[in-house]
Amino acid sequence: MSYETTDQALSALKKLEGTMAAYDHAMGVLYLDATTAAPSESWEGRGKTMEVLSQITYDLLAREENGELLAFLEAHSGELDSQTRREVEMLRKRYDEIHRVPAEEYVAYSVLLNDAQNVWNKAKLNDDFDAFAPYLEKIVTFNRKFAGYYHPEMKPYDALLNEYEEGMTMETLDVFFAQLRKAIVPLLEKVQSAPQIDDSFLFRHYGAEKQRVFSDYLMEVLGIDRTHCAIAETEHPYTTEFNNKDVRITTHYYENNLVSSMFSVIHEGGHALYELGCDDKYNYTVLAGGVSMGVHESQSRFYENLIGRSRAFVHAIFPKVKELFPEQLADVDETMFYRAINKAQPSLIRTEADELTYCLHIMVRYEIEKRLIDGTLAVKDVPAAWKALYKQYLGVDVPNDREGCLQDSHWSGGGIGYFPSYALGSAYGPQMLHEMEKDLGDIWADVSKGDLSRVTRWLREHIHHHASFIKPGELFRQVCGEFDPRYYTDYLTKKYTELYDL
């Protein structure tokens, strides 16, 4: 296929992007269905369908004629508008990457991941790491191989990091995590020797039906348009989007825990606001949706922690919380609630971790992933390494693998290199808040009235709006200047010093 005019090539480009978007949508809905509604023993047929569609989407992107199309458009780059130039750049990156993966490996990997999800689910349930180990082994091997295909010039783990946060390296992360540890570890020690906060009332009985009403209320406070965003229930909360008019979040209701779903909804709601805020013009192109995992997590954790765990937010929502759960919270006031949802203590489960210890959980995973990929840690030794690192970083003894190295879904989903994004996102947030407050002045009077409109408008204008048009590092610099983790460590220090009266 050769192109005679730029218009001809542009229409081929639009067709390619539209087709890719349609397959993404279809496969996204298959995944959503699998996790929310599908009967338990229906994975076989879904596996076959995913195998067929994976092969087709592989062919769709990897075929040689796309190379010609991209080369033509690159050669005529002067005639393209900036959006199209960026589309070509993104497609080039994906084309080059996928083009280097042999089709049979790509499909075998998709099939492996479909199986691995099921195996992991059961392995976690049965606390049976050995059942999952052969799958993790293969996933690690594939990832190491893919890293070499993607960026033979990089260290393999750097190449994987680059998939989630373009430009990120172990060198940068090692420094970043060292800085965090230096601030967090002594702070946590002080917190632990201070009088402890009573949060036991958060773990009374909270019926799922009422928690569902609470979710609807939180979505309303977050200003999420429900005609474009639905909530479903899954084992592990997540957000998925099909376009900026169709976003889904999920949560999980535990009847002995009020805050697990509450902060899932606010966290996933933050992801949803990012997706819903993307400009329409990027829909059905490769620029649709958030630009990186790090920036995505910066938004979800902005809403979850900087807003959701703030005094002002608690002030806004506490009357409703009391109204929904009058008996469970009869002896609880606003300050007690605020302190309870911010209680810091080393624990086993990342997703339930408090703001202060959260990044320590990430560091454990980061260390293990680094070693798995560079081959200095064998899969069979992951449970022992996990336990040793939890002891070292968090001071806790991990009693089993279910609450240890089997707790997260990321590895079974192939997401090696993803975890550091959570820590980066956490650290991006306070620096964004600093810039926001420069522009808007005090935002907390609004927040304490449950009015997040100015906050969201600012984030939409500076971040959401751009979808994937601006690279993550560049976007961050454009909004905040150079990244400096000190905004984050200062924020934590101030918050926990006040909270525990240190």
Place this chain on the structure above:
Amino acid sequence: MSYETTDQALSALKKLEGTMAAYDHAMGVLYLDATTAAPSESWEGRGKTMEVLSQITYDLLAREENGELLAFLEAHSGELDSQTRREVEMLRKRYDEIHRVPAEEYVAYSVLLNDAQNVWNKAKLNDDFDAFAPYLEKIVTFNRKFAGYYHPEMKPYDALLNEYEEGMTMETLDVFFAQLRKAIVPLLEKVQSAPQIDDSFLFRHYGAEKQRVFSDYLMEVLGIDRTHCAIAETEHPYTTEFNNKDVRITTHYYENNLVSSMFSVIHEGGHALYELGCDDKYNYTVLAGGVSMGVHESQSRFYENLIGRSRAFVHAIFPKVKELFPEQLADVDETMFYRAINKAQPSLIRTEADELTYCLHIMVRYEIEKRLIDGTLAVKDVPAAWKALYKQYLGVDVPNDREGCLQDSHWSGGGIGYFPSYALGSAYGPQMLHEMEKDLGDIWADVSKGDLSRVTRWLREHIHHHASFIKPGELFRQVCGEFDPRYYTDYLTKKYTELYDL
């Protein structure tokens, strides 16, 4: 593409069928999502995705190389096993049909149907036939045109009937419906002059939460394996299947009606049992799933009416019904319940109609479809024709189009020619029951204990098992001999004579 060996062609056939099955699955899940979980204003992106996938699935089937493949396999038919021969025959039918539809019309029609669903939803809500009329107009025009493409040798409406029940014609249906009317109309007159049954207790307040528990119980009595069959909630109940290990039914809970969802679950459960009972060997081929709408409805209505509205079934489930709704049914006994769920009276809504009047609702639609397709009725005159026919057949005055010609989703979904299947299916059932009782003897002792295993086993062996391997007419004859509607009219006469003590 030409084939050198039969094995080569067979592997191309398997690949084609597997790919078609994957797209069916993906598009089926998109539809399921749209009707169960999607946010209300998300249709635009789904429309784009469906447009892309419709174009692709059109190309997949219509492409010339399939013609060569089928011709090769037909020429080597002696080397094929009987299953493969039937696969080739089915594909040939679909290939010839689709091949005659120009691609742009096929895609335009898919897009039209996506839009029409939304327009119809709103039109129904607002009782606004004029809003829907232009869409129905286009749907009728497309169907008339497609009928000519499919079977130029047939009358257009016969060609459409043939899509849902191979071999069915207006000539046959006119006779069939006349026979039904001859039996039903005088029976209904007698029923109406007999003392009326009190069914008012069915319309007390029945909370959705308890109705959900009731659904689970009914699924258990039906013997449906929930690890392969889930229930969701939609405006209009339906069944969809992705393969014989992944079937979904939907229902709708009305809190002022105990039986609407109850009989939806049993009806859709009947469809589900058919799909779940198909032999594994047909999965991922064009022979997967039930063979025709008429046979499908024979199964759903078998469970709904012959079983679900029988004295024996009521005896089995009534204790559970009382347990779930003790206050609402405090003054109700088993016989009252049995009589109430069988109360016959002319009414407006097909899906809520009793067994006796049900087919009269179908006849109204049949008459209107015939006239729409042969051009003797204009779309703008449908409401008036509807009202006149309801008055003539059922003696009722239709107060508005919401409860009149806008009530069903079939036309907005393109399903012209589908309705007669409901009547055929209803009439097939009693003849199947007759054969079943010849083989099994009395089944009602089992049913009255809530044990449907022998009934379902018989249907599985004689019907479900075969999926689409045997043509509908042939399958029916193989099981029951010649179709004779008298089994149905005799059944209705006996049941309603006893019930109303005529």
